[in-house]
Amino acid sequence: MSFGFDELQGLLANWPTGDWPERAGDGVLDRICQVLRATRAQTNGSAWSADLLPLIRHVLLRASDRAGKSMRLRVPVGQGWPNQASWERHGLEVLEAGSGAYLLTARPWHPEWLGGEEDGVFAAAFSDKIVRRITHCAADPFVSDATKFDNYSSLGQCEAVRAAFLIPEGDTLIVNLPTGSGKSLVGQAPALVNKEEGHLTIFVVPTVALALDQERAMQQLFRENAPGRPDWPLAWYSGLSHEQRAEVRKRLRNGTQRMLFTSPEALTTSLLSAVSDATRAGMLRYFVIDEAHLVTQWGDDFRPSFQALAGLRYTLLGLSERPFRTLLMSATFTEETVDTLAGLFGPANRVQMVSAVHLRPEPQYWFYKASSPEEKEERVLEALRHAPRPFILYVTKRDEITHWNTVLRSRGGLRRLATFDGGTPDRERLRIINEWADNGIDGIIATSAFGVGLDKRDVRTVIHATIPETLDRYYQEVGRGGRDGKSSVSLLVFDDSDWNLPERLAKPKIISTELGFDRWKAMYQSHSSTHEEGLLSINIDAVHKGLPGGSEYNVTWNMRTLILMARAGLLTLDIEANRDGQDLDPAESASSLLASMASVRVRIQNDGHLIPELWERAVSASRAKTLEAAERNLQMMRQLLPGLSGSKHQIGREVGETLTDLYRVRSPRWPVHVTRVCGGCPKDRFAIRDRTDYAEPTVVPVHRVTSSLNEAWEEKFPWIDPAFAYLFYDEAQPLVDVRHSVLHFAEWLVRSCGVQEIATSSNSALTTLPAWNRLYQQATSRVLLHRPLLGGYMEPYSPLARVSILEPNSASDLVLDMQMLQRPFHIVVLPLSMRESGNRQRRLVDVSANTLRLENVIRVITQ
Known part of the structure; x- marks a missing residue:
């Protein structure tokens, strides 16, 4: 009931x-x-x-x-x-x-300090109205059979999932999609589609909370595909027992672990040996990094393991004769991030992007500058008495969590709360995530460690009780709300003291020229040769004169130096498992990562690396670009927030305009146009608009794909150019027989000629045949795209081999549209009675060259 x-x-x-x-x-x-x-x-x-x-x-x-x-x-x-x-x-x-x-x-709630709307502050967030445009499109059968999803959630997800399967092995795909558009499925789909043993996806996530949340979702998908399957661990974290860890390593090595979610720290320490063994055996097929923008991060949040992932990938690619595909996923790629990632995960000619970026229409933005910390507390408590549930209260420091937990419990009387930060024990994290998912908790007080990628769809309120470290992080955290497409609240309450941290982070600690060069000299002097020519093993804890060694601090700064040099093109990083310590479980810290468990190796790319002037010239551009981006981020945050306290505060810049500037990428190689949307902010609070009325981003498919093979076609039909050929069928024959022959021909094309795209009209009887929707099973890759005859939003860019099926009642003008498509291999199947578009008195079959008849083709391919 x-x-x-x-x-x-x-x-x-x-x-x-x-x-x-x-x-x-x-x-x-x-x-x-x-x-x-x-x-x-x-x-x-x-x-x-x-x-x-x-x-x-x-x-x-x-x-x-x-x-x-x-x-x-x-x-x-x-x-x-x-x-x-x-x-x-x-x-x-x-x-x-x-x-x-x-x-x-x-x-309705009309607080003078926030201003408001006619229906009251936060009113829209209590409505069930969907404010995000829904652009579902039918999922390809090879995906729907594996996931049980009938539709892709967005056009961006559609092309990104397809691209994950279509890019050549060894390539890198940057997946740039907004939160709530189904980004996670892009990295999960390969493990769901490829059910055979020996097909491993390593899925790197920034937090244990996200690993556990992704594991929970993936277990459900696996159960739906294989009822009765045991739920062995899919996430690697310190809460696993010794027996569970041993079992996961065993499955990595024997090929039965199709998916593993892990942190970069674990991957570069306790998992490195087992993953390296799986890679040598050719079983690592996908290397996925979620929230990949963190790879380029500096400042207090610098994580050597995250920044070392590019070097680790380079090493793993060298271990396997069958290179794996790399997916870099985020909702918040900036121009500097894209350029840096393309350099680190290149070469650039093997990096592609699928991008469909629109700003989120769900959040309505509210800002207030308090005159003191005491007033800030009063305003947050008042807002929480009137805000919809569930909510997240974000702060930046752990001691702030303790403070706000006391405030909300003692003064606010709230009990259904949890606190979450980077130090929350794994068992407690798992409990919180499960209770959060089951509606047992109404509010989370957290640092940014909570929520990255967590798909709690009905979060209605996100409150920031301080200024986030960066505008980028602010938007990521705002994006935890409204993932169900309904309105959400974003409230930021701050005072003057809250600017201290963002201002400090706008000047990230990037190694100075003198210290950086000295650190590099110390590491280079420690090097030893390896069995691989040009590859040098170095001591990551090497110390230049005058500094103490053997510390996490030293290891971290040495790693910063190497990464800066890698970005500048002076060297490439290579990280290998320490075989003497294989399968040990050290504490997952920076020092254990690089000093204890892994051997860090480098390949010199510039022979002038020991000349101070050249070293400075090479790294200065990279350093300057990072510093410029950090300063720009801070200035945009300043423009966004009000400048005066009290009820007569100054209104900041429009939110949509600000975020569009932040995420637009002007690179000629990877241009990203951001579709501007604002759910409402102080600048345009009273504008009358339909929030679903925004332009859908244009999604361009990848242009480098695995090549199709034409040998079978050339053997059977050497006189026909398959770049564009007509295949005519006699519609006077029983339609059942015609459909059977067309299906038989399509099976041969998919199986023998590498056709990966089939197109029919939406009302074609072929689409009702089970065998038609199982055609992907004939493909060596088990990947086959089903498209409408004319999908204008993605034409004519896709370079896939294609077969197009025209119905007896198809308009002759459709043939001209088929001719406009650019394909390396394109067979158009059409009725004998089809008329020439420019002359309706003549049949196309009578005036066309490069043609075949269906009955003849069937005889040839069945011989």
Whole structure:
């Protein structure tokens, strides 16, 4: 039985008796049921009422929006329930309805300090209206059979998933898609489609929280594809037992571990030996880095393991005779990031991009500059009394989490909270993630360690209680809200002291010329030759004169030096497992990464690397570009936020305009145009607009694909040029026989000629045949794209071998459209009666060269 607003009213009327459901299909009602079911026996409402009040207001505002009129809810009086003052303080109007009940109506909230809209601040976030344009397109059968998804969630996801399979082995694909557009599936699909043993995807994620969340989603997909399959670990983290770790390593080596989510720290230490062995055996097929923009990051968040991934990839590519594909995924690539990644994961001529970037229409942006930390606390508490659930409260430092947890619990009375940062123990992380997914927690107080890539779709409120380190990070964290396509709240409350951290990070600690050169000399002097010509093994803990060694600090700065040199083209990095320490589990720190477990090797690319002037000249451009990008990021954040405190604050720059500038890539090789959208901000709060009315980004397919083979065609039909040929069928024959022959021909093309694209009209009877939708099984790669005859948004760029099927009633003008397509191999199947477009008196078959007849072709290919 469904549980809705009326059912809630019925149970409240009989409080405390009644059969409260274990689960309600709706997230807000589910939270209310959890609170009330757990507290029916309590007599002290103070232990739970602060959690309930915003939820009741939320459900009332949503019900009123659905009904188009103000809805009321009858609630008990006494028995631990809130008093009238509490209800009113949380934005609810109270009428007495007899001695034992209140009648509640949700009021709009109009705080003077935020300004607002006619319907009240945050009003849109209580609505069920979808504000993101939905652009589903049918999934290719090879994907839908493996994932059970009938549609791609966006055109960008469609082309990115296809590109992941189509790019040549050894190539790198940059996947630039907005949050909520299904980016994760791009990296997951290869492991789902390729079910055979010996097909491994290593999926690198920045946080343990994301690894666990991705594991949970992937386990579900595996279960749907193979009921009864045991749920062995798909995520590698310190919470695994010794036995589980041994089992994962065993499966990596024997080819049964199709997917593994891991941190860069684990990959470059405790997993490196097993992954290297799997790569030597040719089993590593995909190397995926999620949130790949972090590879280029400097400053306090510099993680040597993340920055070393390019060197690790280079090493692994050298181990296997069958090179793997690399996917670099993010929703927030900037111009500098794309250029840097293309250099590190190149060569550049083997790097491609699929990009479909539009700003998120869901968040509505609110900013307030408080006059003091005390006022900031008051404003955040007031906002949380009126904000929809669930919410995330972001800060930047761990001690701020402790502070805000105390504030929200002691002064706000909230209980259904959790705290999360980079130091949260793995067991606690797993508990929080599961409770968050099951609506058991209404709010998370967190640093950026929480949420990156987590797909909690119904997050309604994201509050920043400080200025985020960068504008890029701010937008990433705002993007945790509204992933279901409905409006969300973004509120940033700050005071002057909050600028300290962003200003410091705008000057990232990039090694100076003198120290960097001295560090490099010390490392170079430590080098020893390897069995590979030109490859030098170095001591990553080498120390230049006057500095102590043997510390994480030294290792980190040496690694920064090497990465700076790699970006400048002075050397390439190479990281190899330390065979003496294979399969040990050290602490996952910077020093254990590079000093204990891995051998760091370099290949010199410039013989002048020991000349100070040349060293400086090479690295200065890279350093300057990074510093310029950091300063630009800070200035854009300053332009966005109000400059004065109090109710008469200065309005900052329009959010959509600012973010468009941040993420536009002007590179001629990888241009990215950002579709500008703003869900509402102080600059355009009262503009009348339809948030779904924005231009869909143009998605250009990859241009380098695995080549099709024409030997079988040339053997059977050497007199026909397959670059563009007509194949005529006699529609006077029984259509069942014609369809069978066309299917037989298509099977041969896919199996023997490397055709990877088939196109039909949407009403073709062929699409109803099970065998037609299983044609991909004939392909060596098991990859076959199904496209409409004319998919204008992606033509004429795709360089795939194609067969197009025209129906007997197809217009003759369609033939001209087929001729305009650029394909290396294109067979157009069409009826004998098809007329010439320019002269309807003549049949096309009578005036065309380079033609075949279907019945003759079938005889030839079946001999």
